[in-house]
Amino acid sequence: MNPTPRGRCRAHRGSLAALGAGYRQAVRPGLDTMIITREQVRSKLRDWRDGKISTEEIFEWAGSLYPNTECEYEDREGKESNSVTNEVLAALDMVNINLNIPEDAEILLEF
Secondary structure: OOOOOOOOOHHHOOOHHHHOOOOEEEEEOOEEEEEEOHHHHHHHHHHHHOOOOOHHHHHHHHHHHOOHHHOEEOOOOOOOOOOHHHHHHHHHOOHHHHOOOHHHHHHHHHO
């Protein structure tokens, strides 16, 4: 699989503020790339588990960041496109299909 092309994340169009605190913007010549970290995903999972955000909100949040075609993940493993952050976002983007509930956040936090 080819590495993710750098560009603008769908959710980045407009403002990083819409995504919540903690997002970094890596500026390279001619490109704005939003970098998503494991800690950002962990924070959202804890908020969902603790009832601070709804299942619909975490689904919408994950959907704004996944698929990864336009975002960069801090935890890419070498030249491979593997990323725990990407896999967890993929799972959250299917919350409506898999019928996940906030208690399932613990499983994703362990991953």
